[in-house]
Amino acid sequence: MGKRRLEDAIKKIDHPIEVTYRSFELDPTIGRDIKENMYEMLAKKYGMSIEQAKANTENMVRMANELGLDYQMDTLILTNTFDAHRLTLFAKAQGLMKEMTERILLAYFTESKHIGDHAVLAELAGEVGLDKEAVSKMLASDEMADEVRADERTAAQYGVTGVPYYLINKKYALTGAQPTELFVQALEQVIAEDEATG
Template sequence: MTEPISIDIWSDIACPWCYIGKRNLEKGLAEVATGDDAPEVEVVFHSFELSPDTPVDFDGTEIEFLAGHKGMPADQVRQMLDRVTGVAAQAGLDYDFDNLKHTNTVKAHELLHFAKEQGKQREMKERLMAAYFTEGRHVGRIDDLVALAEEVGLDAAAARDALESGRYLQAVRDDQAQAASYGINGVPFFVIDGKYGVSGAQPPEAFAQIARQVWDEHRATPA
């Protein structure tokens, strides 16, 4: 029995390149998902906060946040966001930075750990990123997060208890500590089988290639 490929992904809900990278990975894996020799893959998402000092309710636009955070002129930030929007469109994502609600993402990361225990991490990750980047939904407040959790089939009361208790905060911090131990200082970052690191939103064909390569390694290794 061949062991599945493990793909551990460090990313942030509020990282536009992370959503693009996620979609490109999915497309790449879909390219190699047919046939008797199709790779088996297990994907796990890990927490990384790009701006942990961000308030839950940031009073301003995404342009204002980035201009202040990065010290860039507003027109340069707009050009950067337009470029990202174009790349996202190529990945099939319709980013709406004008209506995006910038927020602190730690509670969203806690929710992802709760969802993982319920076998719904993949669905929760997709729902959070779509809500944030394409729908203008708030992903920093508990009430909003509970509503999104319910949309993917999680129990609302259990999700609220998980967030209000803060019992998954240590899991978030453990992910961040592991990222530091790996030397990860930017996301998205993909770790394949605990030994190959892939940085950035690579194109689908790059993910397809590495999936085939690593799967061939698995099949060549006796179980």
Template sequence: MKIEIWSDYVCPFCYIGKRHLEEALHQFPERDQVEIAFKSFELDPNAPVDTDMSIQEILSKKYGTSLEQAKNMTDSMTKQAATVGLDFRFDTSIPTNTFDAHRLTNYAKTKGKETELTEILLHAHFTLSKHIGDKETLVRLAEQAGLDAEESQAVLEGDEFTQDVRADEEEARQIGVQGVPFFVINRKYAISGAQPSDVFLSSIQKVWEEENQTDSLQPLGTDGMACDENGCDVPPSKS
């Protein structure tokens, strides 16, 4: 079984969804038969590498809300992340462009290190407040994943793996990806958003049992929390 995941490193629900999937796989008896492949997706391809705006200021400007309302949004996502053991620190996170991070991940894929680097990049952005658009920072993070620093630097200074990123993004458009995270199982079934782990588990079990019985992507579960080019939808808090 192969699960392909379109996601971005500045998408909070991509990290939360990753944890939900991992929880589901932990309960899946045939988890050693599951291959995970990460696919590139930029929420904002035009985002600057460097900005003096905080994430709250960016959200406030984007949605035409007050800074306090924007902070409430990030606080809500922080609480949701905590339920799966993630420590989001939006107050110190550094908004940036993720194109080079995606190129670097495609390089990591050629070395069998994409899983390690993906986790490191998400953790670096959301918890450690690292600048994952900065090339020097990316090289250091690549080293943590076991990649060669000089090779990583050469990739980042050139234009290698640009077409790989663009191919993933074009493929996302072709199959109708509207937001991330977006999971495709065996090229036949789709799960949109950061679904709860039990939804992932039941979906994986269903696919395992019905493998090769359909020719088109089939939606599984309801729409979960996701991010698109317009931002990240945050469901209203339950009182």
């Protein structure tokens, strides 16, 4: 949701803005094949009932719908996202990071695909124009692992503890799914400062 609001804000500003996606795992210790569903995981993690977890999630789904996003939390497949992050960085080297990121998010939140599964990731990569065989070979190795870990170390240096987290010009941070207008204000402020000092 935060990504969509940022994109909407950028459309409202008549200035070139470059967005760089970085790797961040909410839970690096989670396994690839999880038996729990989203509600069970949230209930256990935050010490709440399944009903409370569903209510919290329904609110997020409602907000996503307002942005034109169709989140399917009942069928979402929890998994370790490390390999998905490796794939996005592999795609970055091919100039397709934005497309790969968008495709993975759609697969995860809307299509309930298992984004920890290498075959699924290779299929998704093929859909955005990457070579499926090259992606399968990369995923079978430890290629791009150091790059993901470097992103995560950088995030730690900036004090990132959750997502979404936006760092503008390495100076200003916004956290959470902020309203579009807040993104517009922050970006306009940074542009004005850059023009004043440039």
